[in-house]
Amino acid sequence: MLTNRQLLILRAIIDDYIQTAQPVGSRTLSKRDDLTFSSATIRNDMADLEDMGLIEKPHTSAGRIPSEVGYRYYVDHLVEKQIIDERETGRLEERLKQSSKESEILIRQAADLLSDLTNYTTVALGPNSQSETLARVDFMPLDERRGVVLIVTDQGHVEHRTVMFESRVAPDVIEETIRLLNDRLVGTSIGQLKVRIGEEVAKLQLAQRQQYENMMQLIQSTVGIQTPSSLYLGGKKNIFNQPEFQTLDTLRPFLEWIDEQERLTHWLESLPNREIYVSIGSENGIVALQNCSVITSDYTLDGKTFGTIAMIGPTRMNYRHGVQMMGQIIEALRRTKLDE
Amino acid sequence: MLTNRQLLILRAIIDDYIQTAQPVGSRTLSKRDDLTFSSATIRNDMADLEDMGLIEKPHTSAGRIPSEVGYRYYVDHLVEKQIIDERETGRLEERLKQSSKESEILIRQAADLLSDLTNYTTVALGPNSQSETLARVDFMPLDERRGVVLIVTDQGHVEHRTVMFESRVAPDVIEETIRLLNDRLVGTSIGQLKVRIGEEVAKLQLAQRQQYENMMQLIQSTVGIQTPSSLYLGGKKNIFNQPEFQTLDTLRPFLEWIDEQERLTHWLESLPNREIYVSIGSENGIVALQNCSVITSDYTLDGKTFGTIAMIGPTRMNYRHGVQMMGQIIEALRRTKLDE
DNA sequence: GATTAGCACTCGTTAAATATGAGTGCTAAT
DNA sequence: ATTAGCACTCATATTTAACGAGTGCTAATC
Known part of the structure; x- marks a missing residue:
């Protein structure tokens, strides 16, 4: 356990070192207003602090610098928890x-x-956004072969992806696909969207599948591209x-x-x-x-x-x-x- | 005008310096396969090249390094224009x-x-995108008070902005606003969009103005935020x-x-x-x-x-x-x- | 017994002194 | 016109010496 004086000295060393980036010597410390002891006394305590691993010397004839253990002690005991001004x-x-x-x-x-x-x-x-969940999907055609998929998350973030069709897709197929996705996938986390679309495609009836599979897979592939945070x-x-x-x-x-x-x-x-x-x-x-x-x-x-x-x-x-x-x-x- | 030999020497100096980042001396050069002259000869030419400002010495007893003028000459005359492999x-x-x-x-x-x-x-x-032109505007409501404005450019780039209403806006007002914008602003450069919307608002009939002004101004303000390239x-x-x-x-x-x-x-x-x-x-x-x-x-x-x-x-x-x-x-x- | 003054010793830093050698410019010979 | 030869220059590297901040220990002091 640290004596009161050792605590004062440790704190002074770290405060000083933080400011100057230079090893702190006993004489410098003894001149501080908050330390009224002689340099010799301080030297003795410093030797003790060093034995405890809280401070160290870069070399024999230098002052002391805080060790990582010393900083840890300082942060844990000597830094007051956030007081909000x-x-x-x-x-x-x-x-x-x-x-x-x-x-x-x-x-x-x-x-x-x-x-x-x-x-x-x-x-x-x-x-x-990977951890947010889907609140809404929408689609907006651009021209015959391209469109924008809009993805809105529960947190109100919006992302868009441009998709490109192999061939022309009927408007009602698009509309129905989007309706399906909205019905079944709202609440899914964005990160899992890709997998979940795959599952939904698998669930489709054979008749539907032919119609929607392409569209779904297209959306799936673009949705998989995760926009990095x-x-x-x-x-x-x-x-x-x-x-x-x-x-x-x-x-x-x-x-x-x-x-x-x-x-x-x-x-x-x-x-x-x-x-x-x-x-x-x-x-x-x-x-x-x-x-x-x-x-x-x-x-x-x-x-x-x-x-x-x-x-x-x-x-x-x-x-x-x-x-x-x-x-x-x-x-x-x-x-x-x-x-x- | 440079003699053939001076050209060879200049090129050798620059090539060598590019590789080594060290000043190049006459002896080093005379040992190159493509330079068969004695170091003394090379020294004379180097002195000339220096007089012409093409090379310079960092100090008296160092070799030469290319000057900016030298590099310029090298690039303009000695680097063959792009041959595509x-x-x-x-x-x-x-x-x-x-x-x-x-x-x-x-x-x-x-x-x-x-x-x-x-x-x-x-x-x-x-x-x-500032220089691209507007190909299409669209709007997608998110909830009662928010929506996404989609902006598509002639180059096929898409941008989106979330807008927030002060109060609820009737769907047909939104629809009509978007129609108006599409009718009148397609072809406008994105950079000018903000100004142009202002102009359009001014042109509105008094009756219309009350209806659309808010909506327009809202879009205007978000459109003004330019996404940096x-x-x-x-x-x-x-x-x-x-x-x-x-x-x-x-x-x-x-x-x-x-x-x-x-x-x-x-x-x-x-x-x-x-x-x-x-x-x-x-x-x-x-x-x-x-x-x-x-x-x-x-x-x-x-x-x-x-x-x-x-x-x-x-x-x-x-x-x-x-x-x-x-x-x-x-x-x-x-x-x-x-x-x- | 705790604190402090005193002193020999350590060792990184700085400055001055010296040596090295790559490179030049000039002159005279080829 | 080219080249060999040589004195001279100057940045860089090496060595040496001086310096001084700081320590640890011992003995005196409170």
Whole structure:
């Protein structure tokens, strides 16, 4: 167990290191207003903190830097859980409201805002329509051989796909196909739509089948193309200002990783956490991000579950401020109304 | 005017420098099979080439590197205009065909392909719907207060916008509005749609106006939101392999510039050139790209004018190969059929 | 017994000193 | 006109030395 003074020292080391990115020495600490002890006393405690694995030395004659264990302790014990500053949240909400009522643009704006507020890179993932369910299918002919299939989800999202017929299809066949799909598939999750259409085709009577099979299969094939959830990266250039990313060895893996949209999407989708979660350094298990910490959270827009937002900075990130800002942003998003 | 030998030497210097990224010395050149002269002779010619501004020395005791003027001469006189290798084009066409019939995906694939082929970064800009014209408007109600407006262009592109009514609108009013829009606005360019709707509203009789004004204005406001032309960046990580981008001073401006999607889009749209065009070094007028050369070209997909594709590499890029590959790719795209 | 002053020691960083060698320009010989 | 020869230049690499922030330990002090 840590003594009170050790706690103070640990906190001071981390706070100092977060600000300067330089190893912190005992003399520097002893000069702080909140630490009234001599450097020798502090040195003794530092040795103890090091034994406990909370801090470490880059080399013999340097000061100490926090270890991952130290950061974890700091985040778990020394960062107060999100206290929402009403005034600040209101201001954020206002800025979001001004940008647009279009959800996509709002999300981007939120990511940019969070990025500006913290100077870290942010990633925002839009809603994953795969998990939404079908509310309505419709069809609109374009010309003799082409038409647009409209898919509306229960969350009010609309997608369209252009389909192309092999040959002319009678209007009433189209109409009937759409009616069938609406009758039988409303409520199906978008991800399963493809399979379910296949099942419905199988159920058709032989007479019907000849008529509708083509049309159904056509729709099935286009519906199978999943539009990836929209992904937005905000403040990517912020990374250039971080002292730990001033060399190509560290910068390159980071940038290469962050630019791989698909991988990034999968990673965000795989995060199990519903509320604000902090992953420190190698905890995230991603080699390219081993020197990064990530604050993630799911968010809701206008009350509806929407997506995931993440903030990526160096392990030496300002956790207190980061967690705080993340809380403010998701609260502001939650309160933002799409209509009215 | 250049002597034959000077031409040979200039070409050798550039070819060598393109490969090694190192200043080329007279001794190195004299050892080449295609240059049978002594290093001293070559030195004399090099001095002349330098006087003409075609090559320059980084410092007194280094070899020579091509100047921008030198590259320009090289590209204009020493790079043979695109000769299309039928077999290679066929192979590319095949690879494109396999990826998808969806134009968006095809374009991405083309950019990636070009990037793999050349090891440079590529940017592909999709069609700019602003310049296309309206072929059809349609409306599909979602519920009492919302609906989807479908906009189809002459090029067969479809866009949709969700609109929200203040209050319930009678179906026949909607129907009539859409009929009106179709009657009067088909053929209008998408970019002008907003203005044109305004004009049409002004023309309405007073009686009609009360009925349709709201609806029209609603559509007008959503139509005004221009969907930006789709932009795709391929092979961004290739830049990390270029020796001239191994330092943050050069890398950072490049990456920051390339990541600014809007600016990039505008830049690509502002390029006046219809056919393959090479911009060397500072010619492009962009500070962040002053050490880059760009090969750009408009492309057509399935015969229809589509967008712009660009290849960005260091000024020391392999122009011969780059121009060649660019030619192949746009030819392959031109031949790719979207339907069948 | 806890705290602090004092001091020898460590080791990464920086600066100056030196060596290396690729490449040039010029001159004189071919 | 071409080439061999040579003195000279200058970026780069290597070595050496000086510096100083910081530590751990011991002995004195509160």
